[in-house]
Amino acid sequence: MKKLLGILLTSSLALxxxxxxxxxxxxxxxxxxxxxxxxxxxxxxxxxxxxxxxxVVKVWNAKNPNIxxxxxxxxxxxxxxxxxxxxxxxxxNAPDLGQVEYDALxxxxxxxGLTNLAGCKPVTDAKDQFIxxxxxxxxxxxxxxxxxxxxxxGPMALFYRKDLFEKNNIPVPATWEEYxxxxxxxxxAGGSITNFSQSDINQFAGLAWQAGGHWFSNDGSxxxxxxxxxxxxxxxxxxxxxxxxxxxxxxxxxxxEWDSAYNKGQAWTWVSAVWGANSISSGAPDTAGKWAVAPxxxxxxxxxVAGNWGGSSTAVxxxxxxxxxxSQFAIWLNTSEEALTLLNEKANLYPATKTGGSLAxxxxxxxFYGGQKIYDIFAQAATEVTPDFTWGPTMTSTYAxxxxxxxxxxxxxxxxxxxxxxxxxxxxxNLKSQSxxxxx
Amino acid sequence: MKSKxxxxxxxxxxxLYFLVPIWWLVVxxxxxxxxxxxxxxxxxxxxxxxxxxxxxxxYRDGVFLRWMLNSVLYTGGAALLGTILAAMCGYALAKYRxxxxxxxxxxxxxxxxxxxxxxxxxxxxxxxxxxxxxxxWSVFLPSLVNPFGVYLARIYATASVPExxxxxxxxxxxxxxxxxxxxxxxxxxxxxxxxxLFHFVxxxxxxxxxxxxxxxERLFPVTLxxxxxxxxxxxxxxxxxxxxxxxxxxxxxxVVAFLLLQRFWRSGLGSxxxx
Numbered sequence: 177m178k179k180l181l182g183i184l185l186t187s188s189l190a191l192x193x194x195x196x197x198x199x200x201x202x203x204x205x206x207x208x209x210x211x212x213x214x215x216x217x218x219x220x221x222x223x224x225x226x227x228x229x230x231x232v233v234k235v236w237n238a239k240n241p242n243i244x245x246x247x248x249x250x251x252x253x254x255x256x257x258x259x260x261x262x263x264x265x266x267x268x269n270a271p272d273l274g275q276v277e278y279d280a281l282x283x284x285x286x287x288x289g290l291t292n293l294a295g296c297k298p299v300t301d302a303k304d305q306f307i308x309x310x311x312x313x314x315x316x317x318x319x320x321x322x323x324x325x326x327x328x329x330g331p332m333a334l335f336y337r338k339d340l341f342e343k344n345n346i347p348v349p350a351t352w353e354e355y356x357x358x359x360x361x362x363x364x365a366g367g368s369i370t371n372f373s374q375s376d377i378n379q380f381a382g383l384a385w386q387a388g389g390h391w392f393s394n395d396g397s398x399x400x401x402x403x404x405x406x407x408x409x410x411x412x413x414x415x416x417x418x419x420x421x422x423x424x425x426x427x428x429x430x431x432x433e434w435d436s437a438y439n440k441g442q443a444w445t446w447v448s449a450v451w452g453a454n455s456i457s458s459g460a461p462d463t464a465g466k467w468a469v470a471p472x473x474x475x476x477x478x479x480x481v482a483g484n485w486g487g488s489s490t491a492v493x494x495x496x497x498x499x500x501x502x503s504q505f506a507i508w509l510n511t512s513e514e515a516l517t518l519l520n521e522k523a524n525l526y527p528a529t530k531t532g533g534s535l536a537x538x539x540x541x542x543x544f545y546g547g548q549k550i551y552d553i554f555a556q557a558a559t560e561v562t563p564d565f566t567w568g569p570t571m572t573s574t575y576a577x578x579x580x581x582x583x584x585x586x587x588x589x590x591x592x593x594x595x596x597x598x599x600x601x602x603x604x605x606n607l608k609s610q611s612x613x614x615x616x
Numbered sequence: 617m618k619s620k621x622x623x624x625x626x627x628x629x630x631x632l633y634f635l636v637p638i639w640w641l642v643v644x645x646x647x648x649x650x651x652x653x654x655x656x657x658x659x660x661x662x663x664x665x666x667x668x669x670x671x672x673x674x675y676r677d678g679v680f681l682r683w684m685l686n687s688v689l690y691t692g693g694a695a696l697l698g699t700i701l702a703a704m705c706g707y708a709l710a711k712y713r714x715x716x717x718x719x720x721x722x723x724x725x726x727x728x729x730x731x732x733x734x735x736x737x738x739x740x741x742x743x744x745x746x747x748x749x750x751x752x753w754s755v756f757l758p759s760l761v762n763p764f765g766v767y768l769a770r771i772y773a774t775a776s777v778p779e780x781x782x783x784x785x786x787x788x789x790x791x792x793x794x795x796x797x798x799x800x801x802x803x804x805x806x807x808x809x810x811x812x813l814f815h816f817v818x819x820x821x822x823x824x825x826x827x828x829x830x831x832x833e834r835l836f837p838v839t840l841x842x843x844x845x846x847x848x849x850x851x852x853x854x855x856x857x858x859x860x861x862x863x864x865x866x867x868x869x870x871v872v873a874f875l876l877l878q879r880f881w882r883s884g885l886g887s888x889x890x891x
């Protein structure tokens with residue numbers, strides 16, 4: 177049956193590919209697309225799965241009668257919306273704008289699904305408003321290339337149970353070495369210092385990112401894949417050690433089991449992104465007032481480097497007839513104070529702009545964290561994220577292989593380093609099978 | 617005696633296996649968000665079902681109710697119309713002799729083998745050509761097709777509608793269409809209920825088609841809507857309870873449909889099997 181399905185799918189694709197091939201060529205241009213304002217009123221379509229995005233767009237529509245934006249929605253990217261984007265690109269009816277996470281942007285880039293906005297004045301004018309590393313996420317470090325407007329970011333820090341650390345006289349770890357030492361003491365006090373995310377590879381990616389790992393790079397023609405550089409190996413061995421010594425728990429993330437480990441005080445810290453503040457407060461409501469946030473532990477004493485976990489961009493798809501207006505909207509959505517405030521209020525997005533961290537909503541003390549102004553820590557972390565981390569074009573399958581390996585390592589067969597090695601091999605195979613050039 | 621109790625034990629285990637998730641859902645939907653993570657998953661804590669329902673129905677201007685309505689329209693409408701179409705088609709294949717009859721029947725039979733999932737993407741590309749994606753019709757029209765229903769209707773019409781009766785109706789001056797609706801459908805009724813239920817469940821469960829076709833939230837069926845919310849739980853954890861409560865509410869129409877129609881369904885299945 178599967179085979180039949182495959183044949184049916186490919187044959188129908190082949191048919192449409194033939195029929196629609198003609199008009200694709202006319203719109204494809206090398207480098208930055210021309211980006212001139214349209215005359216007359218324009219209607220743009222925008223697909224995003226941000227909860228309550230309609231309410232933000234309503235504000236724009238009220239102010240811009242000539243550029244009306246229509247919102248379409250769906251499940252999150254990997255839940256189906258990315259596949260829909262690819263289908264729509266194939267059918268030639270992709271929306272003008274779409275939400276694409278940083279780690280998915282390269283896959284749209286290699287399939288030639290994005291409009292290069294480097295020629296769009298609204299975008300180039302706004303470049304300086306964005307934190308440098310977020311800009312890097314959408315330009316891939318290429319010159320004259322902007323494949324989306326950074327929307328939100330996930331700078332990382334250390335959430336910890338202030339009350340338990342104080343009660344047990346454990347100093348808040350500032351380095352990873354201290355963190356490992358604290359783990360032993362926490363274990364002695366009957367808890368686990370944290371829960372190692374066995375299936376969500378993004379957390380590990382954020383940790384490797386902080387340590388200076390470079391998983392992918394692209395010299396313009398070929399991709400280099402390396403999950404075994406010195407930094408990544410260091411991080412993998414570090415966590416492998418904690419896992420082997422059973423100093424960390426290994427409950428699957430994003431489950432009620434996991435929430436309850438935090439709620440019952442079994443897990444004492446979480447190295448997570450800014451949006452994690454909300455995960456803890458809603459997953460572990462009984463611990464209100466007992467948490468605090470400190471900067472991410474460092475690899476060198478006195479260092480100031482953070483990792484990033486998550487974040488997305490607003491991209492303009494290939495075939496959009498109004499890239500200028502689309503980029504105007506994207507810039508408003510991701511830089512204006514009113515939009516950023518609404519996005520933060522309605523969907524907990526953390527801005528990717530330099531001034532975003534000082535929004536009124538992000539300058540207040542948070543009761544759940546004992547009144548601490550936790551967002552100050554994240555605003556600082558956002559400026560300390562290593563700038564040149566690049567994602568690859570096949571992250572979905574990379575995550576899948578790596579998470580299989582991580583799960584195995586956690587249950588005692590193999591190590592995290594083995595899992596990364598396997599993930600690298602399979603990623604390279606995957607790239608090759610899609611005829612994406614790989615440097616060996 | 618021994619084998620009987622063994623059989624009962626196996627049946628009991630199977631029943632438990634199928635019912636525990638539903639029980640979990642019923643219990644889960646009655647809990648408040650903090651109780652959900654912190655109390656025994658298979659037993660009640662403080663019952664806050666009313667509050668959960670209120671929140672569910674109010675969230676985003678009652679979009680959930682809209683989804684329920686959509687689902688009923690998509691599935692109920694498509695199952696009703698689809699059943700009539702399948703019945704007419706199967707009846708014609710059973711009772712009229714015309715060239716190409718077997719060929720048509722074989723093509724329909726072949727259609728049974730093609731899963732709806734495989735058709736979703738080609739349908740999307742066709743509807744794209746017509747600029748008709750993201751509309752009610754892009755989900756409704758493809759849902760009308762039910763080759764298995766045609767197959768069942770033909771088998772059943774052959775078995776349950778006697779030629780003599782049709783002859784008699786013709787002699788009395790009844791037209792073919794009138795005969796079909798007044799005489800034949802009555803005889804085929806148990807089969808029609810079976811077809812209706814099968815079709816209803818198939819459309820209800822066809823998740824991929826609306827996922828691919830629709831971008832407008834107001835057009836979503838409830839399955840897609842809940843899936844969308846569930847995919848946003850990491851971002852907005854308060855959605856989790858809405859998804860749970862919504863899942864419970866969303867199975868109610870299915871349960872009702874089955875309870876009301878199961879009497880007919882059983883007789884339909886049974887008679888089809890023997891003949």
